[in-house]
Amino acid sequence: xxxxxxxxxxxxxxxxxxxxxxxxxxxxxxxxxxxxxxxxxxxxxxxxxxxxxxxxxxxxxxxxxxxxxxxxxxxxxxxxxxxxxxxxxxxxxxxxxxxxxxxxxxxxxxxxxxxxxxxxxxxxxxxxxxxxxxxxxxxxxxxxxxxxxxxxxxxxxxxxxxxxxxxxxxxxxxxxxxxxxxxxxxxxxxxxxxxxxxxxxxxxxxxxxxxxxxxxxxxxxxxxxxxxxxxxxxxxxx
Numbered sequence: 001x002x003x004x005x006x007x008x009x010x011x012x013x014x015x016x017x018x019x020x021x022x023x024x025x026x027x028x029x030x031x032x033x034x035x036x037x038x039x040x041x042x043x044x045x046x047x048x049x050x051x052x053x054x055x056x057x058x059x060x061x062x063x064x065x066x067x068x069x070x071x072x073x074x075x076x077x078x079x080x081x082x083x084x085x086x087x088x089x090x091x092x093x094x095x096x097x098x099x100x101x102x103x104x105x106x107x108x109x110x111x112x113x114x115x116x117x118x119x120x121x122x123x124x125x126x127x128x129x130x131x132x133x134x135x136x137x138x139x140x141x142x143x144x145x146x147x148x149x150x151x152x153x154x155x156x157x158x159x160x161x162x163x164x165x166x167x168x169x170x171x172x173x174x175x176x177x178x179x180x181x182x183x184x185x186x187x188x189x190x191x192x193x194x195x196x197x198x199x200x201x202x203x204x205x206x207x208x209x210x211x212x213x214x215x216x217x218x219x220x221x222x223x224x225x226x227x228x229x230x231x232x233x234x235x236x237x238x
Contacts, residue, residue, distance in 0.1 A: 009111035030116040045086030050100045059129035065168045069096040082208040083108045090115035145203045152218045155188035160191045160213040170210040
């Protein structure tokens with residue numbers, strides 16, 4: 001009886017140890033403008049400006065993505081973002097971004113850095129802002145699941161890109177994918193906007209953007225979420 005209890009306790013201890021090692025530790029920090037500048041330049045991640053589009057257009061941190069904290073789409077956009085890369089978030093004075101950081105933590109983001117004092121602290125530290133006019137609203141086409149299934153059946157090799165207009169990594173990958181498309185005439189390239197094609201996300205179990213899928217003879221050959229090199233993609237196509 002005692003031996004059995006000791007064995008059970010030993011197994012329980014091993015289980016706890018394995019479970020703890022498998023849990024990714026989360027980091028959520030309020031950092032100064034100088035720290036924000038240094039970290040965002042040292043660690044590849046996504047800078048998110050949670051102010052309104054009007055505020056964003058008056059001046060923002062370079063390469064920041066605008067996701068309005070008050071928008072109904074705020075949570076939906078966060079859900080399709082890659083969770084294991086650093087997120088740098090800011091607003092005007094730090095209030096909205098602090099709440100946004102808390103919500104991101106609950107959604108499973110691993111590293112979240114909030115700019116204490118917001119854009120006001122950034123300007124007070126004499127860091128530069130860039131301005132950009134608000135682009136015309138792009139209306140992405142809706143792609144139905146049965147359309148994708150038909151394309152997979154009708155083409156030997158299909159390369160699917162799932163992205164959004166507001167995702168900075170998606171923008172960085174766009175010219176890479178376009179270049180690959182020009183070099184591979186025998187491959188069917190399909191572009192899907194994650195914001196308006198929720199059924200596609202569920203159908204193909206897509207958990208972030210940019211997301212890439214390669215199908216050959218209607219069978220999945222490759223999937224990847226996040227930035228990837230041209231060479232790595234070409235290896236899968238050849």
